[in-house]
Amino acid sequence: MTARRIFGVETEYGITCAPPTGRGAAASGAVQDGDSHRTAADGDGSAVVTADDAARYLFRKVVQWGRSSNVFLRNGARLYLDVGSHPEYASAECDDVHQLVVNDRAGEMILDEMTEDANDLLFEEGVPGTIHLFKNNVDSAGNSFGCHENYLVRRRRDFQAMGEALVPFFITRQVLTGAGHIRVRPGGRAAYAFSQRADQMWDAMSSATTRSRPIINTRDEPHADADLYRRMHVIVGDSSVAETTTMLKVGMTDLLLGMLEDGAKVRDLALAEPMRAIREISHDTTAKVPVELASGRRMSALDMQEEFYSRVTGYLDDHGHTAELSGVQRRVLELWERGLRALRSEDPTLVDTELDWAVKARLIERYRAKHTLALDDPRVARLSLAYHDISPRRGLATTLAQRGLMARITTDEEVADAVSTPPSTTRAKLRGDFVAAAQDRRRDITVDWVHLKINDAAQRTAVLKDPFSPVDERVDALIAALEV
Ligand SMILES: Nc1ncnc2c1ncn2[C@@H]1O[C@H](COP(=O)(O)OP(=O)(O)OP(=O)(O)O)[C@@H](O)[C@H]1O
Ligand SMILES: [Mg+2]
Numbered sequence: 001m002t003a004r005r006i007f008g009v010e011t012e013y014g015i016t017c018a019p020p021t022g023r024g025a026a027a028s029g030a031v032q033d034g035d036s037h038r039t040a041a042d043g044d045g046s047a048v049v050t051a052d053d054a055a056r057y058l059f060r061k062v063v064q065w066g067r068s069s070n071v072f073l074r075n076g077a078r079l080y081l082d083v084g085s086h087p088e089y090a091s092a093e094c095d096d097v098h099q100l101v102v103n104d105r106a107g108e109m110i111l112d113e114m115t116e117d118a119n120d121l122l123f124e125e126g127v128p129g130t131i132h133l134f135k136n137n138v139d140s141a142g143n144s145f146g147c148h149e150n151y152l153v154r155r156r157r158d159f160q161a162m163g164e165a166l167v168p169f170f171i172t173r174q175v176l177t178g179a180g181h182i183r184v185r186p187g188g189r190a191a192y193a194f195s196q197r198a199d200q201m202w203d204a205m206s207s208a209t210t211r212s213r214p215i216i217n218t219r220d221e222p223h224a225d226a227d228l229y230r231r232m233h234v235i236v237g238d239s240s241v242a243e244t245t246t247m248l249k250v251g252m253t254d255l256l257l258g259m260l261e262d263g264a265k266v267r268d269l270a271l272a273e274p275m276r277a278i279r280e281i282s283h284d285t286t287a288k289v290p291v292e293l294a295s296g297r298r299m300s301a302l303d304m305q306e307e308f309y310s311r312v313t314g315y316l317d318d319h320g321h322t323a324e325l326s327g328v329q330r331r332v333l334e335l336w337e338r339g340l341r342a343l344r345s346e347d348p349t350l351v352d353t354e355l356d357w358a359v360k361a362r363l364i365e366r367y368r369a370k371h372t373l374a375l376d377d378p379r380v381a382r383l384s385l386a387y388h389d390i391s392p393r394r395g396l397a398t399t400l401a402q403r404g405l406m407a408r409i410t411t412d413e414e415v416a417d418a419v420s421t422p423p424s425t426t427r428a429k430l431r432g433d434f435v436a437a438a439q440d441r442r443r444d445i446t447v448d449w450v451h452l453k454i455n456d457a458a459q460r461t462a463v464l465k466d467p468f469s470p471v472d473e474r475v476d477a478l479i480a481a482l483e484v
Helices: 051-066 097-124 159-172 243-261 274-283 301-318 327-344 356-371 378-386 397-402 412-418 428-440 473-483
Strands: 007-012 014-018 070-072 078-081 087-090 130-134 147-154 181-184 190-193 203-206 214-217 229-234 445-447 451-454 461-463
Touching: 007 097, 007 243, 014 051, 051 070, 051 078, 051 087, 051 097, 051 130, 078 097, 087 097, 097 130, 097 243, 097 327, 097 412, 147 243, 159 203, 159 214, 159 229, 159 243, 159 274, 159 301, 181 378, 190 274, 203 274, 243 301, 243 327, 301 327, 356 378, 428 445, 428 451, 428 473, 451 473, 461 473
Parallel strands: 203 214
Antiparallel strands: 007 087, 007 147, 014 130, 070 078, 078 087, 147 229, 181 190, 214 229, 445 451, 451 461
16 A cells, blocks of 8 residues: 555635726736735726735634634634735645545635625725635735645654655656746746746755745644654645646655655755756746756756656556555546656647646637737736636636536535535544534634644643544544533
């Protein structure tokens, strides 16, 4: 059996309040306002709601019931407003990639409902504008925000070495899992790139997040038994719109981690200049231009991803794991291989309903051809932004999926269910049940990834150091105490 692993994805969302033109952000020229102190203004100069204010409207109901803008939900996830006014949804702990995609999509649904409520509130108060939420990584002011992946790994002395083996993987996987980005080249001309996030990363590994923007954050905060585990906190990925891109991003990383945890070494793929390579690779949409390795060898991102793919599949075969792979793991490997083939044969149609960069490129190219537009035309920028708008009405993903232009692996029913139901196989189940019981009985509690506490005279607390366990008698007792 491939080892069971806990993982979770945190997504920060872009937020803006578009001026009221009645046409929605995609058509109205909305920009994302990342600067909370700036007041955006529409064409005739009338002020509209800042991103900061929009975030406050968004969280007003949450603050009413949770008395905080940092809450844990019935589905085990965390929802909060961090600095910089970017709403964040941190998925519940999952132990299966499909389950993770479902919990992540439930987060979009929760945030979309909050957006609709906030827009109703704006309307009621006579405030002009429509709030939009974007699952992307950069706003029009150039501010970057993240999508972090978390993987539980066993604690061992060579965590740093494992991280170093992963850096070239994370730098090159963007040719498969990048969200696609129209960037402005020096000199002002627009060009398509694989990743929104690549230009924003400054460090390979570091214990700080925002200041240095490392690929892997090495801060030691396992949210689990610290004697046994570490949490690999990956900062570098683009947020994914297509479910299949999330699936591949997390699934391929999980399989590679399994191989490394089992003792396999990947030392020969270290890059000479990782932070230069990450940008060059993002900008080279052929994925075939070589970059220099520490060994002096030159390989392209495509060569390197082919190498990672063949090492992972070779490892699985050699250790008899291939036959035991789950359905979603097989799907991950199949898409990984097909993505590589699409790049090698320069045929994006092989993946243009599944990998964000290809889905988006196709959308943009068709639109440009139909209206004879340059890549840097503002209408193309708005279309590209609307790809990330989470609203099923204003955003494009739902329509693309309905037209068969974007693949899905979940059903609407599964996602709707996961709005209020935690994953059943991990610690998230205990947290979700506890939160639900407290909400139903209007009891005051304090919760984080590890702790569940009833805020009464007795201050009963359960400490859940095992993220794999969905059952715990102490939590049953806590829930019983809530119910009396
Ligand atoms: N033991 C664990 N191993 C791996 N992932 C975990 C574990 N416990 C929780 N997670 C996941 O890690 C993520 C933590 O999200 P959170 O936003 O709280 O991150 P953080 O790094 O602790 O804090 P911050 O975002 O404030 O820096 C969640 O998606 C959660 O499901
Ligand atoms: Mg977070």
